[in-house]
Amino acid sequence: MSDLKKIRDEFISKLKGKLDLAELNQIKSDLFGKNGLVSSQFKKIGTIDISKRKKFASDLNIIKDELHDLINLKIKEIEKANINEKLEKEKIDVTLPERSFVKGKIHPVSQTIDEISSIFSEIGFSVEEGPDVENEYNNFTALNTPDNHPARDMHDTFYLDEKKERLLRTHTSPVQIRTMLKDKPPFKIIAPGRTYRSDSDQTHSPMFHQVEGLHIDKNINMGHLKGCLNYFIKEFFEVKKIKMRFRPSHFPFTEPSAEVDIGYEIKDGKIIIGEGDQWLEILGCGMVHPNVLKNVKVDPTKFQGYAFGIGIDRLAMLKYGINDLRAFFDCDYRWLNHFGFDPLDVPTNYRGLSR
């Protein structure tokens, strides 16, 4: 028996036994290490007689491959067994609760303002803002509501001085005045923001939110006003059709003035906007009074247009089924969590306003 065969047989039988990873590595090193049995046989190749050299080399390679593969196979088997054993031990109760995650929310009024802005953005309105503290002129006089006008009674105003010159704005309409004084026509703006009246009960809060709209250009008439509001209400309530009614009313800063009702019905205790034969008043509007335009140095013989004012909180209440206005400002954690919106839900036109 040649040396080669001897080596082979010896190790094949060795490898048949139960071996651990260390023993296998030892065998591997005994055979294929620097001075391993197989490695040293390779070194001998040069010394072998030419006639036998070819066969020797061939036999040696066969044995080498055979042993090598066998060892690797054994190693892999053991490794696999080890992993399986480990996996068996590492099993964990995945029904245990996950790490806590605290979710923030956006207030429904903020969400509603974003919805409103998104709708009006589509038809070319831009957002303007003004200060919460106003002077008497911007809040009343410039809006054709001179001192001692009975319409002032409808605005229970918070004053900041005895002379009643500084006040908390009672509506967002002074933003109209500021915008028109600052720029040149045409104007196409909405002005959302905080407004204040000294009134507090179930349906009134001393602070609430309004969005003012203003569109002044040449030849803007009441038909445009109707179209704009019809579009807005439809988009806002995300319905295909809306029943809308314009009723004559009076605001000192618009003429002709209208109050707008939308049709609704109550189905299973839920309000459905756009259907039914009940009317719900949701906003006031009209053609900007020529006196207002004169006050802001816009020529009423050249420019005309409409303005409207909508209660944002009320819109939010209607759309999201909120009953009590005061809860908006009560900061009850449970309420905020329930009615708040995920900050990722940014109202957009292409994704839809709300989920």
Next chain:
Amino acid sequence: MKITFDWLKDHLKTNLKEKNLLEQLTNIGLEVESVESFSSDDQLFKVAKIIKTEKHPNADRLKVCDVNIGEKELKKVVCGATNANEGLITIYAPPGAIIPKTNTKLEIAKIRGVTSYGMLCSESELNLSDESDGITELSKKYEKNIGKSYFSKSKSNLIDLSITPNRPDCLGVKGIARDLAASGFGRLIVSKEKKIKFKTKQTIKVKINKEKGQGCSAFGSCVIKNVKNTESPQWLKDKLISVGQKPISAIVDITNYVMLDINRPLHAYDADKIEKGIIVRNSKSGEEFTALDNKIYKLEKGMCVISDNKGVLGLGGIIGGTRSGTEFDTKNILLESAYFDPRSIRNTAKKLNLDTDAKFRFERGIDPLSIETGLKKAASLIQEICGGEVSKIDIQKTESYKTKIINFDVNSFENIVGFKISEKEIQRILIDLGFIIKKEKNSLKLIVPSWRPDISQQIDIIEELVRISGYDKIKTIDPIKDRSKSTLTQTQRLFHFLQRAIASKGYLETITWSFTDQSYNDHFREAGKEIKIVNPISSELGVLRNSIFSNLIMYMGKNLDRGFKDLSIFEIGPIFTGSNPGEQKTVVCGLSAGKKSRLSWIDKERNIDLFDAKRDVVQTLSEAGYNSDHFFIDSKTPNYYHPGKSGRIFLDHSKDKVAAYFGEIHPNILKKIDIKTENLIGFEIFLENLKLSRKTLKDQKLKFSVSDFQKSERDFAFVVNKDVEAQELISVISNVNPNLISNIKVFDVYEGENIPDNQKSIAISITIQSSEKTLNDKDLEKINNSIIEAVENKTGAKIRS
């Protein structure tokens, strides 16, 4: 304004139904606020007489009454009223009747063991008046009506209209009828003035003082002698009751009736109680009088009063006085019909906090030409009901009414409203509304009716025309989807970004009031100006907030009281620095309480701390586009923060404006407002202090460069004095070679054993990478040494071996 369809029919001939009426009223701008229905049940309430009373066997205060209700048998009724005496004529409600006040149905009931068949009613229970003390007492005249219904005929529904302040003419039934007629709802009945014989001269002299701010420009009057003031006849009582007014006496009822019917307020004086003549003048400061509401009013200087030689008789156009009021025994009366300036009325009423039907009408503007009509109408009724002789009418004037004329361009209508109506129709509407029209070449010359103070220019005419034509005729012109200007400005975008960025870090957005409790505000006001509201809704909401914390901390407290322990809330909104427009700032203010993590199988418990808030602020700012590598942070903060555990952030080293504060709320404040939580951490970001980048995201995305050469990490530990800040070390290190040092991370701060008392060890891991080559050992050695040398030299640190 309360009306009934029946009353309207005095002025309006129509075949239409009440349902149509309600719709039409709303359609022409006279909004129907409510409709109160009177059912035929009213017929159940009967005039009755108490024949006999007995004490209730089981109750001291109750009586058992035998009541004659016009039937054969007397009814037994249990009654608790003290005035339920034998012989009293009153109003009886049978079982089944619905009591108007409580809206409850009456049933046969046992009251303390005695069965009561029905009830005797007080005026208040029948909504006749506020009188709830005892049952209704009717006069002997009702004896013949026993058994008959008290309400003479079925009342028509009470319609409550909300009349806008520009329409005083519709504060009279006739004005409403005129509007309805113009809109095609029937025809206006032109009532004929009743002829009265004026026998005598008006004997009471009236003088309007010519003085500055005189609130009365015309005073018409007549004297009626030898009247017999009585109860009003049934038709008049019914009329007043039908609109919710309580009948008083014929003279008072007649003046009220004329006011409600044609919107002409009148006042009747007992002529015998007037000392010499009437003087209409400005009040003197401190003058007093007792008004008909039995209150004493102390007047300021310059209020319009009707007076005589003895003093003030009444406030012109607002309220009369008791001294010259009419009573049942009044024999001679002076009837007043005047014109008062709306501004003057409003000023006076506001100062005295007085609201009356007359004031409500005069402040909106009464028809200046109705003085005589009103006097005649009332005088003839008084004569008819109370008898007497009517004097001639005397009218004193300081100003005459000037007719208003408007030139109306017919085309302007379509221009504003968007649809067209014919000139013929325009003329018809205007004539129906009382205009007088003269056709001119290109326009209509319109004489405005004297009862329309609201009409003075072309737009007012357009409003009338569209109102009467119908708003439903306005077309709907769809908007064009076109945008020439961006919707939001850069600042507004930043506002919305910050709002959602903070919310995405676990904060619930709140909206709190812009005003707050002074005591809370003071904790966060520092040297800021206190801005008081002159007329706050309550003393707890008396000042504008100088900081959002005052409200947030209050509501945080309420939520903690509700049993929630770990909360983060925020608000983005205004704080106020002064009481002038624009003296406000936009702040994002957040507040977190309790623990970051609480008893869990997986995480360790940990209180929320300032580094949580700092992370949220820094992360938010960096999301908003500000490079946090450039931030500069120090510990100078307002005194409502914990002095050692709070910081402020600048966007860069120029330290121009504070971008944000963060830190623990000062423990003294927590103690004072009694908030109990493990920790309370807040932050404030100041929107106006964030510089708006000129670079858009689009610009920033253009440049992209990274290095693929091998990077090395080296750790250093420096021992430094305690007052040396980590920020300083990082700054020194990054300046050693900004091209090679790509990241610096503090991974340990240690004080204690092996470190001298006033020193600490800061361990830092530094990433070194070149964008040009792979650095070899020599290069790295060089930069290591430079780092150590720079830190040691500039901060006094020693490298820890």
